[in-house]
Amino acid sequence: MSDLGKNDDQVWEAKKLKEYDSIKKNQNFIQKFHLKSQTEKWPGLPNIAYSLPILSLRKAGKEKGQIEEKKIFCFYVAVEENSILAIKLQNMSREEKLSLPCFLGSKASSGYNAYELAKVVRVEDIQELNIKVKKESAIPNEKKKFLNLGMLLPDEESLDWQSSILEISSSDRKPYEINDETSKVISFIIAGSVIVRDDKQNAEYKIGKCIKNQYNPLYRNALIFGNSFLVELGGGL
Structure with a gap:
């Protein structure tokens, strides 16, 4: 394909x-x-x-x-170099055999989207996953396009909204451990959307952004909403 x-x-x-x-x-x-x-x-x-x-x-x-x-599925995670998550995943990648239960997806509190993590592999160069396009067939002055493979919370100024093909979902978010906290609604771009980057932005990682935990001091390093994984696409839309 x-x-x-x-x-x-x-x-x-x-x-x-x-x-x-x-x-x-x-x-x-x-x-x-x-x-x-x-x-x-x-x-x-x-x-x-x-x-x-x-x-x-x-x-x-x-x-x-x-x-x-x-x-059997592959989940792609984009992490910053030398971050806590990157170090943890690097240590897990050294394990020859993993059998780690985890929840990946919505409704985890209801027992759904339960997986067993069997292997962690680091992709050294993201271009290994990208679709290869020969220089002579590339379109001049073409904007970069990416396939979104996760729940993307966009940096609004980094996207060309008019050229992108997006499907947006909204859901209520409320911390489990806080009883009287007002629930918040968050909208995100779902997997399968095609993202076109604004030419004014030079770095792909600026397309998305994270929300860090501000509720519970016991989890001050946790990310409530992390960066999605983007794969560059070749050709026009």
Whole structure:
């Protein structure tokens, strides 16, 4: 699929795309109830009913009806050099065999998105993951484009909003350990969006930003919201 972005003059038909393996999302819902009268310890408060999305990923092969459920995933994390997280991941990468339970994704408090971390690998050069575009086929004065692979909290001035292809999600955020804190709403760009960088910005990492913990002094080094991982794309939009 990486070849699709290398030639802007080539026209791709829908039936041609079916010749490639693809990942299909299957989404179901389960009913949940928030027992507010119990959590707030205030009898008489109404319970809140809501649905919880359950997402599974399946690999669809070229052959018709060939579907395989995917249970092994790679997660990409962008970290600053010599940061606490970078040092921790570097130490974990030296382990020959890992079996570390972790939660990656939403609704972790409900027991979902539970994974077992089996291996940590450092990518020395981010260009190893980028789509390669030959110099002679590059578009002159082309703005850099990136595929977003995570939950990106954008630095608004670093993006070309008009040229980007974005899907934005919003959710409530409230620290678990603070009972009387007002919940906050945060909006982020979800994975799969195509980000076009503003020409005025020179560094890719400025596209995103972090929110550091300001609530609990016991976790002063924690990041509530971290940088997403971006892969550079070749070709035009």
